[in-house]
Amino acid sequence: MSSADSPIRILVADDHPLLREGLAAMVAGQADMALVAEAENGEQAVQAFREHRPDITLMDVRMPTMGGIDAIAAIRAEFPSARIIVLTTYRGDAQALRAIKAGASGYLLKSMLRKELVETIRGVHAGHRRIDVAIASELAEHRADDELTQRERDVLSQVAAGGANKEIATRLGISEETVKSHVKNVMNKLGASDRTQAVVVALKRGIIDI
Known part of the structure; x- marks a missing residue:
């Protein structure tokens, strides 16, 4: 001691x-x-x-x-x-x-x-x-929640910055369909009804920063 x-x-x-x-x-x-x-x-x-x-x-x-x-x-x-x-x-x-x-x-x-x-x-x-x-x-x-992957966090950060799917796809070097898939997965994991709510929940929980 x-x-x-x-x-x-x-x-x-x-x-x-x-x-x-x-x-x-x-x-x-x-x-x-x-x-x-x-x-x-x-x-x-x-x-x-x-x-x-x-x-x-x-x-x-x-x-x-x-x-x-x-x-x-x-x-x-x-x-x-x-x-x-x-x-x-x-x-x-x-x-x-x-x-x-x-x-x-x-x-x-x-x-x-x-x-x-x-x-x-x-x-x-x-x-x-x-x-x-x-x-x-x-x-x-939230211990039983599915954690977002790094790529899902990257996509959500771009959404939070106001990026449209096409812009996000170009910035991250992935297809627009892949962006849509990631956004859908994020919304499901966070229990969000739309992109905006997903961003709000993610910011509140410290999943992403802006």
């Missing part, structure tokens, strides 16, 4: 300086924690992890250059025992599932940082998995 003599060593990765400052202040207020490094994108986070080998990494999902989920996968591939807590403003279950599959040990909404961050750090450091209750319930609700 960590003490003031051997604190939990923490790396913070987020592209917003004010949030990093806030996290640093919260960590500084705990006798059993110490901030050892900061990063403002995924590539820096991977490099900082190699250099400092922190006990806990706090990782934002959306960052420039390399996003948080890719950074988690890269760190865990090199350091399988890494303990990483995802910080996000987005509660979509699909994004949470991708983070967990990449190797995240915790998933925390930024709106809950003040209430739950310190205990989440201690819990994950002790070997537990900590996922925000609201996100956990959404994961449970």
Whole structure:
């Protein structure tokens, strides 16, 4: 167990300086924690992890250059025992599932940082998995759903950007009939009655970003 003599060593990765400052202040207020490094994108986070080998990494999902989920996968591939807590403003279950599959040990909404961050750090450091209750319930609700394939997500992202089937086919190098087939499959998987509803559901659940 960590003490003031051997604190939990923490790396913070987020592209917003004010949030990093806030996290640093919260960590500084705990006798059993110490901030050892900061990063403002995924590539820096991977490099900082190699250099400092922190006990806990706090990782934002959306960052420039390399996003948080890719950074988690890269760190865990090199350091399988890494303990990483995802910080996000987005509660979509699909994004949470991708983070967990990449190797995240915790998933925390930024709106809950003040209430739950310190205990989440201690819990994950002790070997537990900590996922925000609201996100956990959404994961449970959709656990039996068929996951969209990468190509289906690509097509849906193009639909969200306003692309017609012919334009999407040209951009992705596939036939218009294939695009129609993917759109139909997406609508079935998401329980959507039309393309617009499919986009709305996908954005809410974090399946695609715009």
